[in-house]
Amino acid sequence: MAGSAGVREYRERLERVRNHIRANLDGPLNLDALADIACLSRFHWHRTYRGLTGETVWQTVKRLRLHRAASELANGSAPIEQIAERSGYTNPRAFSQAFKSDYGLSPLRYRAEGGHRRYDTLSWQEAEDMFDVRIEDHEPVVIAGMPHTGPYNDVGEAFDRFSSHMAANGGWEKSAGMAAICFSDPDITPPEEIRSLAGMALKPGETPPDGLESFTLPSGRYAVLTHKGPYGELAKAYHWFYGAWLAESGESAGSAPAVERYLNLPHNTAPTELLTEIHMQLG
Known part of the structure; x- marks a missing residue:
């Protein structure tokens, strides 16, 4: 019982961290501040986070920011420079490299050629072999x-x-x-x-x-x-x-x-x- 309660407590603490990350994707995120939100040691807490979530804090931040960026590229028309800045990249080239590493295409090519474009066709004859x-x-x-x-x-x-x-x-x-x-x-x-x-x-x-x-x-x-x-x-x-x-x-x-x-x-x-x-x- 004590072990189960301990896991629950740690999960609840890390859930607060992830909720804070999701709510603040546009702003700077500081490891020490996140440790305080988790009420855990600033020196060791990121190891606990990785051990219980399967990814580092910065992997979580990057994944969530690029997920949002991909959605904006596929479904919106905001300038890529604006999307890059919202994703925490002051350098559009660095954003392009990070996005391509995860999504296989640069942001510009993903908007023009990404898998979402398959669904733009209205022709069943063209689409039936694609899905x-x-x-x-x-x-x-x-x-x-x-x-x-x-x-x-x-x-x-x-x-x-x-x-x-x-x-x-x-x-x-x-x-x-x-x-x-x-x-x-x-x-x-x-x-x-x-x-x-x-x-x-x-x-x-x-x-x-x-x-x-x-x-x-x-x-x-x-x-x-x-x-x-x-x-x-x-x-x-x-x-x-x-x-x-x-x-x-x-x-x-x-x-x-x-x-x-x-x-x-x-x-x-x-x-x-x-x-x-x-x-x-x-x-």
Whole structure:
């Protein structure tokens, strides 16, 4: 019991650090200040952080800043110099090198040629060979996790809370993989009111661990789009899936919310290799 309580306490401390990082990506982040937020020794705390999260503090900061930059490049029109500065780079060349190291293309080329551009086509004849879409029958699936209210791009905060909870309380043996439910349509819902649930799909017959909310995805026919690439491209993937693909397929969407299943994870997978399934219920 003491060991479990100790892990929970440390996870809660590091969760405060990650929340502070997410809320202050635009500003300078100081290791000593983060140590104070964690209430841990300034000399040793970063070793604790790496031991419990699997990455260094600066790897977390870089990953989150470049994730946001990729989303802005894929979905917006802000100047690259402005995106670089927001990402903590006063030198655009240094930003370009860091971005290319993780995403395989320079920021300029990523905006013009990145994987998100695949979804700009409206022609099914051109697109059908470019995407992995399948239709399958689902049994009911329970998703258990932590609720999140706010932009989908910020759902990582809820995943952090979920991971901390699971590390302290157990229950990973019930998991059939990481997943999220997207209850709101971001095109018609104010960003501050968007609702989602971040956690895991349960194995058949398992009950949700204590302390988590759950939602049961009903049985039925589902279209499943497998997206390969950064999470910042998912907004365009949704537009294509629920627009061009749905119209050309002759199908209609059901009333169940969209579900994302994550086949690998960003802390140990390059952004270009991330695999995400979007599950759409068919009517």
